[in-house]
Amino acid sequence: MAERILILGGVAAGLSAASQARRVAPQAEICVLEAGPTASYGACGIPFVLSGEVGEMERLVVYSRERLLAERRLQVLTGHAAVEIALAERRVRAATPTGERWFPFDRLVIAIGAQPRRAFPALAPGERVFQPYAWHEASRLAACLRSASPPRRALVIGGGYIGLEMADALRRRGLEVTLAEASEQLLGGFDPPLAERLLPAARAAGVQVRLGARVTAIESGPGGLRAATAAGELAAELALDCAGLAPRTGLAEAAGIALGPSGALQVDERQQTNRGGIYAAGDCAESRHRVSGAPVWLPLGGVANQQGRVAGQNAAGGRPWRFPGVLGSFAVRVFGLEAGRTGLNSREARAAGFHAAAIEIEAPTQAEYIGRRRMRLRLVYDQDSQRLLGCQMLGQPDTILPRLHAAATALAAGLRLEEVEMLDLAYAPSLAPVYDPLRLAAHRARNS
Amino acid sequence: MAERILILGGVAAGLSAASQARRVAPQAEICVLEAGPTASYGACGIPFVLSGEVGEMERLVVYSRERLLAERRLQVLTGHAAVEIALAERRVRAATPTGERWFPFDRLVIAIGAQPRRAFPALAPGERVFQPYAWHEASRLAACLRSASPPRRALVIGGGYIGLEMADALRRRGLEVTLAEASEQLLGGFDPPLAERLLPAARAAGVQVRLGARVTAIESGPGGLRAATAAGELAAELALDCAGLAPRTGLAEAAGIALGPSGALQVDERQQTNRGGIYAAGDCAESRHRVSGAPVWLPLGGVANQQGRVAGQNAAGGRPWRFPGVLGSFAVRVFGLEAGRTGLNSREARAAGFHAAAIEIEAPTQAEYIGRRRMRLRLVYDQDSQRLLGCQMLGQPDTILPRLHAAATALAAGLRLEEVEMLDLAYAPSLAPVYDPLRLAAHRARNS
Numbered sequence: 001m002a003e004r005i006l007i008l009g010g011v012a013a014g015l016s017a018a019s020q021a022r023r024v025a026p027q028a029e030i031c032v033l034e035a036g037p038t039a040s041y042g043a044c045g046i047p048f049v050l051s052g053e054v055g056e057m058e059r060l061v062v063y064s065r066e067r068l069l070a071e072r073r074l075q076v077l078t079g080h081a082a083v084e085i086a087l088a089e090r091r092v093r094a095a096t097p098t099g100e101r102w103f104p105f106d107r108l109v110i111a112i113g114a115q116p117r118r119a120f121p122a123l124a125p126g127e128r129v130f131q132p133y134a135w136h137e138a139s140r141l142a143a144c145l146r147s148a149s150p151p152r153r154a155l156v157i158g159g160g161y162i163g164l165e166m167a168d169a170l171r172r173r174g175l176e177v178t179l180a181e182a183s184e185q186l187l188g189g190f191d192p193p194l195a196e197r198l199l200p201a202a203r204a205a206g207v208q209v210r211l212g213a214r215v216t217a218i219e220s221g222p223g224g225l226r227a228a229t230a231a232g233e234l235a236a237e238l239a240l241d242c243a244g245l246a247p248r249t250g251l252a253e254a255a256g257i258a259l260g261p262s263g264a265l266q267v268d269e270r271q272q273t274n275r276g277g278i279y280a281a282g283d284c285a286e287s288r289h290r291v292s293g294a295p296v297w298l299p300l301g302g303v304a305n306q307q308g309r310v311a312g313q314n315a316a317g318g319r320p321w322r323f324p325g326v327l328g329s330f331a332v333r334v335f336g337l338e339a340g341r342t343g344l345n346s347r348e349a350r351a352a353g354f355h356a357a358a359i360e361i362e363a364p365t366q367a368e369y370i371g372r373r374r375m376r377l378r379l380v381y382d383q384d385s386q387r388l389l390g391c392q393m394l395g396q397p398d399t400i401l402p403r404l405h406a407a408a409t410a411l412a413a414g415l416r417l418e419e420v421e422m423l424d425l426a427y428a429p430s431l432a433p434v435y436d437p438l439r440l441a442a443h444r445a446r447n448s
Numbered sequence: 449m450a451e452r453i454l455i456l457g458g459v460a461a462g463l464s465a466a467s468q469a470r471r472v473a474p475q476a477e478i479c480v481l482e483a484g485p486t487a488s489y490g491a492c493g494i495p496f497v498l499s500g501e502v503g504e505m506e507r508l509v510v511y512s513r514e515r516l517l518a519e520r521r522l523q524v525l526t527g528h529a530a531v532e533i534a535l536a537e538r539r540v541r542a543a544t545p546t547g548e549r550w551f552p553f554d555r556l557v558i559a560i561g562a563q564p565r566r567a568f569p570a571l572a573p574g575e576r577v578f579q580p581y582a583w584h585e586a587s588r589l590a591a592c593l594r595s596a597s598p599p600r601r602a603l604v605i606g607g608g609y610i611g612l613e614m615a616d617a618l619r620r621r622g623l624e625v626t627l628a629e630a631s632e633q634l635l636g637g638f639d640p641p642l643a644e645r646l647l648p649a650a651r652a653a654g655v656q657v658r659l660g661a662r663v664t665a666i667e668s669g670p671g672g673l674r675a676a677t678a679a680g681e682l683a684a685e686l687a688l689d690c691a692g693l694a695p696r697t698g699l700a701e702a703a704g705i706a707l708g709p710s711g712a713l714q715v716d717e718r719q720q721t722n723r724g725g726i727y728a729a730g731d732c733a734e735s736r737h738r739v740s741g742a743p744v745w746l747p748l749g750g751v752a753n754q755q756g757r758v759a760g761q762n763a764a765g766g767r768p769w770r771f772p773g774v775l776g777s778f779a780v781r782v783f784g785l786e787a788g789r790t791g792l793n794s795r796e797a798r799a800a801g802f803h804a805a806a807i808e809i810e811a812p813t814q815a816e817y818i819g820r821r822r823m824r825l826r827l828v829y830d831q832d833s834q835r836l837l838g839c840q841m842l843g844q845p846d847t848i849l850p851r852l853h854a855a856a857t858a859l860a861a862g863l864r865l866e867e868v869e870m871l872d873l874a875y876a877p878s879l880a881p882v883y884d885p886l887r888l889a890a891h892r893a894r895n896s
Contacts, residue, residue, distance in 0.1 A: 012882070044877050045817050059817045290872070302875035305882050324870045331874040340874055369493050369507045398846040404874050405884070406853035412871055413861030422772045423860055424738070426779040426788055426852050427750035429492050434460070434753050436853070 006105035008082045010034030013282025014111035016308030018074045024318035035081035038135045046138045051169035085255035107277045107315040114245035114283035114299045129239045151237035157215045159186040161332045163242035168334040177207045182214035191346045201335040247284045260286040262297035269322045271311035281307035288325040292352035298328045329408045338400045342408040343390030354382045359445040363437035365399040367429035375399040379441045386416045403438040417442045456530045457559035458482030461730025464756030465557045466522045472766035483529035486583045494586045499617035533703035555725045555763040562693035562731035562747045576686045599685035607634040609780045611690035616782040625655045630662035639794045642826045649783040695732045708734040710745035717770045719759035729755035736773040740800035746776045777856045788852040791838030791859045802830045807893040811885035813847040815877035823847040827889045834864045851886040865890045
């Protein structure tokens with residue numbers, strides 16, 4: 001059993017690791033260093049605070065530091081930013097509110113997450129430009145929206161799912177919203193024909209969508225912010241940079257811990273890095289894709305929790321656990337619709353060497369006499385092996401998750417189209433049609 | 449290619465068979481004999497007509513006879529009840545509105561469904577006792593509910609899912625409803641601890657539930673109907689017999705077609721009976737259970753459609769299709785809750801020889817800061833192989849189907865608990881918690 005387990009990062013992966021380590025090693029000294037002001041919160045809930053649906057940032061906290069200490073005997077130190085990993089000495093130097101301090105360890109879990117891919121350094125502090133991925137920036141933004149003279153016109157930079165959630169949240173709060181996306185489509189992980197169908201809904205929700213509009217600079221002037229883009233200048237009083245994240249790797253790299261081809265920290269299936277006793281998990285770590293087998297970097301909350309638990313189990317010397325890899329499953333509810341995907345999209349499937357084809361259907365999700373709930377579903381499959389490779393969907397509320405969960409399960413099991421078509425999925429007039437959209441799409445793909 | 453394909457039964461399985469046969473054999477003569485007054489309707493929609501949500505029985509018709517003839521060149525003869533299968537002469541004798549007639553065939557598909565397990569012969573015709581499984585009785589009941597002096601007090605006999613749907617429908621229409629169930633639990637296919645949790649919801653919806661109340665006789669008197677039960681007498685103005693179905697096998701049995709151990713028509717994986725060129729599908733046919741491998745009889749609409757398509761494909765001489773068996777997946781929405789199951793329950797699992805155990809959890813289906821939607825989920829698994837054997841659930845609206853579809857997929861793939869726990873299921877605060885209930889239950893089962 002390891003005696004001192006040190007965990008860098010106190011959000012999804014870090015706290016999952018710490019909690020699992022405690023289950024395995026009741027006697028270990030477990031210490032969590034979190035750079036930010038708050039640990040153990042659901043970062044995916046930030047858009048709901050901005051929209052006003054969740055009253056305050058504090059409601060996103062899952063466990064208070066006091067409860068973590070009392071119930072799990074986890075020492076969580078916030079405002080503690082690791083600045084050096086001294087591998088040979090088995091210790092970490094951290095900047096703390098009271099000066100620098102060294103923390104010794106027997107086993108180390110690195111779970112320090114991701115950071116915005118770029119900065120806008122020309123801006124003065126206090127400008128209304130935010131990168132609301134984590135607690136500090138999100139709190140600053142929430143306070144700005146609640147201020148005496150709140151901004152009315154917002155620019156959201158980036159049309160990935162976080163940008164879409166932020167745009168939707170600000171619209172529901174009543175702001176005018178322009179969304180600038182560098183590429184020619186929203187939701188870059190989706191095949192273009194399906195992603196395109198989100199545009200009318202975004203516009204109907206009142207979001208001005210600008211595609212091909214890479215933001216190259218933001219300047220502050222007397223009238224507010226001015227963003228220079230490839231498609232002209234955009235004015236706003238508030239800007240949210242949601243243009244992408246990168247794994248936070250500098251600290252580990254400086255200590256000689258290897259990066260993988262994706263640019264994130266390389267780990268084996270035990271979540272161990274190339275250095276013995278040093279584990280990594282969550283948004284700073286690489287994953288293996290379950291369909292392609294290739295190393296990928298997919299910063300998603302569910303994955304972070306799973307990897308964290310595996311890292312914690314193994315770091316604490318428990319029966320070895322294995323992380324089986326990722327499918328990139330995710331879902332989002334925006335503009336009155338739900339979108340989700342799992343597995344490979346068409347481009348990724350071809351890049352992975354598959355002889356990939358795709359089929360897209362629109363189908364009801366209830367018996368026709370009950371209602372009109374509908375969804376679109378797109379399957380990516382291998383024409384040679386007839387194996388399912390991925391699935392994307394877009395639909396009305398409460399339509400996509402049954403098919404998304406089933407598709408993720410089918411991908412994990414490596415099912416072929418025929419097996420998907422022949423699944424015995426429940427039918428009930430108000431819940432699911434006799435021929436479920438997932439089965440219907442598999443049928444069409446087989447006969448296309 | 450078969451030249452004359454005759455199909456007995458024009459509802460789910462029969463019309464699926466006919467339509468698939470037409471795709472395979474554009475030149476064949478395809479004739480469908482339906483005993484009832486209407487073909488091609490969604491029998492699962494009957495409760496929604498009774499509740500008033502669907503305005504009239506005719507809205508349940510999927511394709512009119514005219515469309516079936518014009519678009520698929522399917523001759524559908526309603527009011528044609530097969531009364532004899534003359535195997536040697538390859539022909540069927542049917543009672544028709546204009547007298548008896550013989551129908552020759554090269555291939556035959558038997559899809560005549562199920563019938564109520566018993567009758568109440570002492571009652572005079574016109575009494576308000578209904579067996580509303582099919583068009584004729586359901587129409588009679590719908591007319592009764594719309595009559596000038598509609599009944600106010602209903603007795604529903606049978607607490608399976610059809611009885612529950614009927615009780616719920618009549619309550620929503622404003623009737624007083626008593627539900628009499630012979631056994632000590634509702635939803636006999638569920639493990640008792642989970643089924644028990646439906647009782648408070650049924651009672652809150654205003655249904656008087658009587659368990660251990662087998663109805664032994666119904667008599668008609670001046671004050672209405674009086675039902676004698678093991679738990680005393682029950683009075684009502686209207687009674688619905690939903691106490692169970694049996695496969696309709698007499699016709700085929702008389703022709704020497706074999707029954708399986710379940711009492712339904714025995715078929716191979718091509719849906720062929722023990723007689724060459726004679727197929728059976730739907731509620732009159734047996735199935736193989738995918739988990740136990742045993743022959744079972746599960747009259748469910750989705751299965752009927754699938755079996756019908758396989759029978760039609762093979763009867764028409766297409767590339768042979770195989771029906772992979774059933775899981776008994778089904779879902780129902782009653783009393784403001786949803787219930788569903790797939791695979792084996794505890795009793796069935798033990799009977800099939802598994803070293804079965806079960807675990808039941810209650811879990812949120814959203815992030816806690818978003819809402820309070822919750823569900824209960826019960827897993828049945830084999831303690832030796834750690835394989836998932838079945839799954840039952842009960843939850844608030846729009847909670848169960850994602851887990852039910854995923855569980856059915858996991859069962860089809862034969863996944864073990866560890867594989868279920870490690871599924872990459874999408875997380876989104878408003879749609880699914882970071883630790884999906886299905887994964888959480890698998891985790892608990894592994895660690896119990």
